[in-house]
Amino acid sequence: MRKQKGMTIIAILVFAFLFLPLLLIVVTSFGTAAAIQFPIKGFTLDWYGNALRSETMLESFKLSLIVGLLATILALLVGVPASYALARYTVKGKNLIKSFFLSPTVIPGIVVGYTLFQFIVVALGLPVFQGLLIGHFLISLPYIIRVVGSSMDQLDYSMEEVAWTLGCTRFRAFMQIVLPNVSSGIFAAFMLAFVNSFNNVPVSMFLSGPGVTMLPTSLLSYMEYNYDPTVSAISVMLMLLTIGLMYLIEKTLGLASIA
Amino acid sequence: MKKNIPYMILLPGIILLVFFLMVPLIASIFPTFLPKNGGIGNYIAFFQDEYNRGIFWRTIRVSGIVTIISLILGIPTAYFIAGLQKKWRGILMAMTLFPLLTNSVIRSFAWINILGKNGVINNFLLSVGIIDQPLSLLYTEFAIIIGSVYLFLPTMIMTLVGVMENIEGEMLEAAETLGASPFIAFIKIVLPLSIPGAIVGSILVFTGTLTAYTTPQLLGGNQKMLLATFLYQKASTLGDWNAVAIIALIMIVTTLIVMKGLNVIASRMDRREMNHA
Numbered sequence: 128m129r130k131q132k133g134m135t136i137i138a139i140l141v142f143a144f145l146f147l148p149l150l151l152i153v154v155t156s157f158g159t160a161a162a163i164q165f166p167i168k169g170f171t172l173d174w175y176g177n178a179l180r181s182e183t184m185l186e187s188f189k190l191s192l193i194v195g196l197l198a199t200i201l202a203l204l205v206g207v208p209a210s211y212a213l214a215r216y217t218v219k220g221k222n223l224i225k226s227f228f229l230s231p232t233v234i235p236g237i238v239v240g241y242t243l244f245q246f247i248v249v250a251l252g253l254p255v256f257q258g259l260l261i262g263h264f265l266i267s268l269p270y271i272i273r274v275v276g277s278s279m280d281q282l283d284y285s286m287e288e289v290a291w292t293l294g295c296t297r298f299r300a301f302m303q304i305v306l307p308n309v310s311s312g313i314f315a316a317f318m319l320a321f322v323n324s325f326n327n328v329p330v331s332m333f334l335s336g337p338g339v340t341m342l343p344t345s346l347l348s349y350m351e352y353n354y355d356p357t358v359s360a361i362s363v364m365l366m367l368l369t370i371g372l373m374y375l376i377e378k379t380l381g382l383a384s385i386a
Numbered sequence: 387m388k389k390n391i392p393y394m395i396l397l398p399g400i401i402l403l404v405f406f407l408m409v410p411l412i413a414s415i416f417p418t419f420l421p422k423n424g425g426i427g428n429y430i431a432f433f434q435d436e437y438n439r440g441i442f443w444r445t446i447r448v449s450g451i452v453t454i455i456s457l458i459l460g461i462p463t464a465y466f467i468a469g470l471q472k473k474w475r476g477i478l479m480a481m482t483l484f485p486l487l488t489n490s491v492i493r494s495f496a497w498i499n500i501l502g503k504n505g506v507i508n509n510f511l512l513s514v515g516i517i518d519q520p521l522s523l524l525y526t527e528f529a530i531i532i533g534s535v536y537l538f539l540p541t542m543i544m545t546l547v548g549v550m551e552n553i554e555g556e557m558l559e560a561a562e563t564l565g566a567s568p569f570i571a572f573i574k575i576v577l578p579l580s581i582p583g584a585i586v587g588s589i590l591v592f593t594g595t596l597t598a599y600t601t602p603q604l605l606g607g608n609q610k611m612l613l614a615t616f617l618y619q620k621a622s623t624l625g626d627w628n629a630v631a632i633i634a635l636i637m638i639v640t641t642l643i644v645m646k647g648l649n650v651i652a653s654r655m656d657r658r659e660m661n662h663a
Contacts, residue, residue, distance in 0.1 A: 131465070131568055138466035141459050141539070142478075145485050148496035148536065151506065155499065163499050165506050205399040216392035228399060231407060233641055235597035237614050238634040239407070241621055246410035261406045268399070297391075326489040329599040332618065346491045347600070350498075362492040369487045373480060 149366065156359035163356055174360035184361060186338070187345035194256075194341065195324040198263030199317055205264075206271030207313060211305060214279035228272045231265045236329030239265055244333040255336040262330040267320035274319060278312025279305075311379075318376055322369075414631045428632050442636070445612040448527060448602075449595040449644075452534040456542040456591045457584060459535070464546030465576060468553075479547065486540040494604040497533045498524065501605070529605040530612070534595045541594065542587040549583030550576065585652040592648070593641050613637050 151165060156174055158167030178184060206228070212218060213225055231239065239262055247258040282305065290300040306313075331341040340348075350358055418428050432438050467478045485493065500506045501523040508520040523529060553576060561571040599614040606612065608619065617633040620626045 131462075131572065134462035134466050134572075137459065137462040141463045141543075142481060144459075144536070145481070145540065148493070148500060149485065149488070151499055152492065152496050162504065164504070165499065165509070205402060208395045209399045212392035212395040218392045218396070224396060224400070227403060230403070233593075233638065233645070234407070234411065235614060235634070235637045235641065237597070237599045237617055238411070238637060241617070241630055241634065242410035242414045243406065245414050245627070246406075250413070264402070265407055268403075322487050326487075328490060329597075329614070332599065333621070343489055343491045343600075346489075346495075347604075350491075350495065350604075358495055362489075362495065365492065366488060369484065373484065373487065377480070 152359045152362050153366075156356050156363045158356055161355055163354060163359065174356040175364070177355075177357045178360040178364065181357070183340070183345050183349075184342070187340045187342045190339065191325050191342040194259050194263050195321050198260055198324055199267050199320045201260070201264045202267035202271045202320055203313065203317060206268050206316075207275055207306075207309075210272055210276040210279045211301065214276060214282070215284060225272070225276075229269045232269045236266065236327065237332065240330040240333040243330075248334070255334050255339045258334045259331060259339065259341070262334055263324045263327065266327060266330055267324055270320040270323065271316045274316035275309060275312050278309040282308055314379060315376070318372065322372070414627075415635050418628055418631045418635070423628055428628070429636070432632055432636065441611050441613060441616050444527065444610065445596060445614075446640070448530055448534065448612060449592045451531055452538060452595045453588050453592045455531070455535050456539050457588065459539060460542035460546055460587065461577075461580065461584070464543050464550050464580075465572065467543070467547050468550035475547075475551075479544070482540045482543050482547075485536075486544070490537060490598070490600040491604070493536055494533050494601045497529065497536065497605055501529050501532075524605060525607040525609045527606070527610050530602050530610060533601040533605040534598065537598065537601055538591040538594050541590050545587035545590065546580060546583045549580050553579050581655050582652060585648050585655075589645055589648050592644055596641060596644070597637060613640075 154167060155163045155165055157170050157172070158164050159169035159171045159173075160167070209228060213221060218224060243258050243262050243265075247253045247261065248255055286308075287300050287304050290304050291297065295303075326343060327341075328343045328347070331344050335341065335344055346358060346361065417423055419425055424431065433442070467475055467482070470478065498505070502508070503520045503522075503524070505523070507523060508517075511517045512520065557575055558568075558571050561575055562568065566574065596612075597614055598612075599618060602610070602612040602615045603618070606615065608615075611619065613633055613636065617630055617637070620629040620633065
């Protein structure tokens with residue numbers, strides 16, 4: 128009923144447009160030439176070895192994982208109770224507070240990175256790591272507020288009231304009744320925020336120092352001086368991680384809940 | 387006492403945002419308004435400079451073109467996905483989500499390999515004999531546009547599918563029973579009902595392109611700068627913090643104006659639809 132030839136053709140072309148460039152990276156990662164070439168001549172896994180041996184890449188991969196996890200957990204600790212308060216209670220200036228929580232999305236990432244560097248590293252003299260953590264917390268928070276907020280909005284709070292009347296403390300009712308019921312929203316928000324933090328470039332650009340470089344920034348500076356398939360190899364490994372993550376999400380709560 | 391509970395729960399987040407987002411932002415931008423730094427004249431001077439103006443308008447132009455292309459490609463694709471059986475819809479949504487979860491460095495890197503001097507396009511055209519000199523495709527506005535469409539098209543598709551899924555199939559069937567061709571039904575029913583999604587998608591794509599750093603840096607280089615790359619250059623190589631703060635405020639204000647503007651258009655259109663019905 129909704130079939131339309133013209134639109135089907137456009138859709139097929141769009142998916143080709145979305146996937147051929149990524150496929151090109153996969154193919155070039157196996158090429159033997161020192162510069163990226165397509166079509167490739169010869170097959171090698173050397174670039175993967177090269178990528179895995181690179182100290183800088185491994186270190187920055189670890190840092191990106193740690194910062195992403197810590198920042199997202201911090202954003203959950205702040206954002207989940209906040210979404211609950213906004214959904215559950217009549218709060219004065221609710222919309223204003225909500226848009227305040229979402230405001231990091233309005234401020235360009237590169238501006239967040241720059242002002243944080245000025246404030247935390249230059250003015251307060253704190254280490255870069257703290258700055259990174261706070262910067263990534265700021266970009267994660269809106270995802271939590273949005274995704275968890277919509278689960279909290281849909282929850283039927285009479286269950287919680289029943290628990291209260293039966294003598295349950297407010298904290299316990301929140302932990303045992305509210306939280307389990309929004310767990311899929313929390314998981315989806317966690318994944319989205321983590322992936323975004325892991326991939327973020329602009330906030331991390333200014334906040335790097337000796338030994339403190341996030342993976343995308345390392346990739347960028349590697350590309351500035353080298354044009355070999357090592358970047359392709361790293362890209363393929365990251366794509367495999369993404370596929371793994373998507374599989375995990377699909378198995379636990381379905382990708383639809385993320386979209 | 388109990389009345390204060392929600393405010394107490396909200397307080398940690400508010401404090402963190404004020405302290406780490408608002409204070410640093412104001413601390414950076416406020417000095418540009420001090421008379422000794424040039425005051426409001428800073429902003430007048432920025433727009434009087436032809437080079438700066440060029441970068442500002444290029445940023446707006448590129449973001450606009452990227453948004454329009456994303457709409458043109460996204461609407462049919464989303465319509466196609468929304469009309470599929472549940473299982474297939476899931477698979478195609480996952481395929482749309484995948485590039486979105488892939489790092490922007492990687493996605494731009496792919497386009498360097500395609501558009502570069504030794505890239506796929508030049509290699510192909512040279513070997514076929516259509517050209518005898520490699521074309522300069524990289525470091526052009528065209529490169530930034532194609533890279534940004536690549537970056538933000540999935541966002542547009544996801545947003546549109548969300549809206550189109552909720553359009554009831556019965557409405558289309560009714561239109562077709564009454565003699566509308568599928569194309570007319572699409573134009574008269576699906577398109578108007580998709581406008582809210584298209585507006586949200588456009589806001590995301592426009593402001594995303596406007597503020598993106600990685601793609602313009604890698605595909606436009608220093609020859610075709612946008613505001614984000616300009617800001618980074620002022621900070622990292624020139625250390626001109628006053629200029630950085632000025633560009634930062636211009637970016638924020640532009641983002642807010644675009645968001646407000648598109649929202650106003652959306653609410654106008656909504657009202658018109660209501661009157662129609």
